Every structure is written in structure tokens, then in C-alpha cells.
Amino acid sequence: MSxxxxxxAQLRTLxxxxxxxxxxxxxxxxxxxxxxxxxxxxxxxxxxDQGGLRRFVNVFVADEDVRYLDGxxxxxxxxxxxxxxxxxxxx
Amino acid sequence: xxxxxxxxxxxxxxxxxxxxxxxCDECFGPLEVAYDLAAAKGKVTHASIAAGPNxxxxxxxxxxxxGDAPIDLGAGWTPLRRANRLGEILGVKxxxxxxxxxxxxxxxxxxxxxxALSAARELGFTTAACASTGNLATSVAAHAASIGWPSVxxxxxxxxKSKIAMTAIFGGTVLGVEGNYxxxxxxxxxxxxxxxxxxxxxxxxxxxxxxxxxxxxxxIAEQLGWTLPDQVVVPMASGSQFTxxxxxxxxxxALGLVDGETPVMFGSQATGCSPIxxxxxxxxxxxxxxxxxxxxxxxxxxxxxxxxxxxxxxxxQGGDCGSVSDPEILECIELLARTEGIFAExxxxxxxxxxxxxxxxxTIDPNKSxxxxxxGHGLKTLDAIVDSATVSxxxxxxxxxxxxxxxxxxxxxxx
Numbered sequence: 001m002s003x004x005x006x007x008x009a010q011l012r013t014l015x016x017x018x019x020x021x022x023x024x025x026x027x028x029x030x031x032x033x034x035x036x037x038x039x040x041x042x043x044x045x046x047x048x049d050q051g052g053l054r055r056f057v058n059v060f061v062a063d064e065d066v067r068y069l070d071g072x073x074x075x076x077x078x079x080x081x082x083x084x085x086x087x088x089x090x091x
Numbered sequence: 092x093x094x095x096x097x098x099x100x101x102x103x104x105x106x107x108x109x110x111x112x113x114x115c116d117e118c119f120g121p122l123e124v125a126y127d128l129a130a131a132k133g134k135v136t137h138a139s140i141a142a143g144p145n146x147x148x149x150x151x152x153x154x155x156x157x158g159d160a161p162i163d164l165g166a167g168w169t170p171l172r173r174a175n176r177l178g179e180i181l182g183v184k185x186x187x188x189x190x191x192x193x194x195x196x197x198x199x200x201x202x203x204x205x206x207a208l209s210a211a212r213e214l215g216f217t218t219a220a221c222a223s224t225g226n227l228a229t230s231v232a233a234h235a236a237s238i239g240w241p242s243v244x245x246x247x248x249x250x251x252k253s254k255i256a257m258t259a260i261f262g263g264t265v266l267g268v269e270g271n272y273x274x275x276x277x278x279x280x281x282x283x284x285x286x287x288x289x290x291x292x293x294x295x296x297x298x299x300x301x302x303x304x305x306x307x308x309x310x311i312a313e314q315l316g317w318t319l320p321d322q323v324v325v326p327m328a329s330g331s332q333f334t335x336x337x338x339x340x341x342x343x344x345a346l347g348l349v350d351g352e353t354p355v356m357f358g359s360q361a362t363g364c365s366p367i368x369x370x371x372x373x374x375x376x377x378x379x380x381x382x383x384x385x386x387x388x389x390x391x392x393x394x395x396x397x398x399x400x401x402x403x404x405x406x407x408q409g410g411d412c413g414s415v416s417d418p419e420i421l422e423c424i425e426l427l428a429r430t431e432g433i434f435a436e437x438x439x440x441x442x443x444x445x446x447x448x449x450x451x452x453x454t455i456d457p458n459k460s461x462x463x464x465x466x467g468h469g470l471k472t473l474d475a476i477v478d479s480a481t482v483s484x485x486x487x488x489x490x491x492x493x494x495x496x497x498x499x500x501x502x503x504x505x506x
Binding site for chain 1: 102113114116117118119120121222272273274276277279280281283284285287293294297328329330331377380392394395396397399
């Protein structure tokens, strides 16, 4: 199943400048892993040593923070966009 | 001259040159402005500060580099007032109010915007932007207008009418988002990736922006005759004011400009948006984001960027954080107005109600000195009080009618 991973400017240098990458995945975790296989280096920036989300990264699926859903296990539907967003902003 | 040396990651301590970046490339941690305080020691003195202007820019040595002249509408150097009448009611021996309603656009945001946009101009930007709960948008639009920059301010569409009007009047683009502040914030983080040429005060310029809040601490200490208060109470949305006021006190101590201990910091939140207060009360190190529902719209950030650092500081110092209801907020706006003659926006009600709550539960010591920061003017949130704060009576233009009405008023006041 094809989904889109949307990257912030901070990660685009790792993928040759692209803002979005299309991958095959059923969950958020699979989507991040799929991007990592194509462009090594992404996962370590987004995930901590235990494989959880780094505390300064937010992930949104269909405009919803996955921390309100099932976190990295949040199930995706075909064509959905997974947005990786730096957490430390605003206020 | 500024003693700023660059940017440093608060998490992994990676250093960066001064640039419009706000997260660490290594870990996404927040970047802060770093200073050479050792070089500043002995050069930044009580006298050198006193020789500066009567604005926050008297502390420019301890702020980011802003070139020849900052973009300055006159932010800061607001009154620090002894509040004996309110203090007596709350049972506080020595209460001071930092009256930041008295800034050019009516809130403390003028401090942070003056720094952010001045630094942005020095970095070559020509367009101002921000994500805002209202006060920041007003200040960004005003400062941008003053130098002829276009501005793009992005706010929740259902904000108080007065805040929308106060922003739109400056002529920039104001985008009302169908959603809450956290939706606005996320949108702006995405927008900054597409518009890296826009200076988002609280996104790509956030390290510089945040520094402006330190001037609250600098002024409080200087206005107390270069001494430190024992306890400081601030309102909290993202928690940035809390962490930077604390940083400001620490810098003064490091520079030898004041003696003593860092004041114990206390936060204030509305229960309808209290992720930090809730986490602190339950002893959690990490807060759970909350969907805001409170009249204190300026504090309605459900996913506060500095939340974990506030929680860290509260634990370290034995501080506390109030969590107060909307009726308590309204009651304390009135209490502050009627005891001290200061008309505060809802955030001021949150601060005073939280102060009262923390005194009652014994976490704030009423026998030690307390400074409470009143961050914004009441005219900004008229919506919250127009139904209750209204004429005492409507009368005909005759002496009899006036005397009848006054008799009723005097009788009810005596009861």
C-alpha cells in the first residue's frame, strides 16, 4: 500500500532535497523504516535508541498527532500523508 | 556590543553559527543563543546598563546581535509595582507586580518580537511571520509595519475580536485558521520549510525570539535595586517565558550583577489548558498534550514546546504550577483591577488566581518576596468581561433619576 512521507527542511538534505517520498507501508513505523531503506540516516534522526519517537519530533497522520492515535503503530490507509514535524516551535 | 557567540543545542550541546535555525541537525533538540559570559563579566556593569535607554535595549549586551539599531517600538522597562492592597488580601508580605500590560502593543510579546525581528533583519530577512494565539500576531504586525515589512500572521480564526482587530489594523496578511493554536503551530512549521525566506518569529527565529523574555528578569532585578526576589510567578503557554526568565536571573548571577540564589519559579495555567500543571501534579516528567478549552486564549497551547524544561525546573527548585478555572480567572481579573488599578487580560487572571491557589496549598511562601508577571492588557480580552463589567444603572438625564440610582448603588455597596 502506497503512502507519502512528508519531510521538514531539516531532513531534506538526506533525501536529495525532496519534500515528499512515496513508500509502501501499513503503519507509521513501517513508513519510517521504508524511507530509511531508501535513504539511510533518516530513522536515527527521528527515532531514539529504543526505537521510539524522539521527543522533539512530532508525527502527523491526516492532520492528527499520532500521540493522540496509536503512536508509531498507527495504521495508515492508502494514499495518506505521514508528516514529520519538529516539535520545538511556537509559543 | 552583544556577547552572543552562536547557537547551541539544549539537548546534545552541538554548536552552530548564528543563523535562522531552531532545531539541532543531530537530534531535533531546541537551539538556544550562547553567550561568552566570561568575556562579558566586568564589562557589563550596573553603570553600563544604567547608561542605556529606558527600554529593554539597555540590556543589549546580553541579547542577540541586532546591528546598529534594533527594531524598537519601546518595549520593556515597564513598571515593577509594589502591590500592598492585593498583597494584604492574599496574605503576602511583599508582593510586586511586573506590569507588562504597559508595552507598545499591550503585551510582553513586544519584548520577544523586538529581538526576533531585529535579529532577522541582521540575518537578511525582509518578511515577518508567526504562529500566534493573538498577542504575538499583534506585535509582529506592528513591528513589521514600523519598518515597512510585509507580515503574515497566522492565528486560530475564532480568537477574541479585539485581538484580530488589533492585528489586522497594521495592514499585514492575517490568516485565520479553522483550528486551535496547535493546528496553527503545526501549519507554520510546515510553511517555514516552504518559505525559508520568511522570518517566523517563533519558528525559525525562535532561539532569538525567546531571548527577549530574559529582559523581564533583568528589569525585575534592576528595579529591585539589583537584588533578586525569592519567588516569581509567570503565566505559561509554551513555557518559554518561564524558562527564559529563569535563564535571565542565572545570567545576572554569573555576571556578578546580583548576589544570591536564583528565584524559585512558579507557573500558572488555566485548567482548560493545563498540560504542564497536570504533569507536575502527577509527578510525570513528560506532559500529555491537551485540547485547549479555556477563556485564557493567549495561554491555550495544548502541546507546549518548553513543557519538559519547565517540568525539569519545577522539580529541581521545588516550584509549583497553578491550574485555575475560568470563573476563578474572571474573579481575579476583577480582584487585580479593584485592588491595584491594573486591567489585565485573561492571562493576568490566570496568574493571580494561580498565585492565590499556590499560597493556599502552601507551595508559595507568603512570608518571602513574590513577583508576579502581568503579561497583557485587559482591552485585548474584552469579550471575557463585557457581560459582567458594565454600567451600574442606565438613567434619564435628570437629578432625580441620578439620585435614585445612586441611592440604590450606595445601599447595595453598603450590604
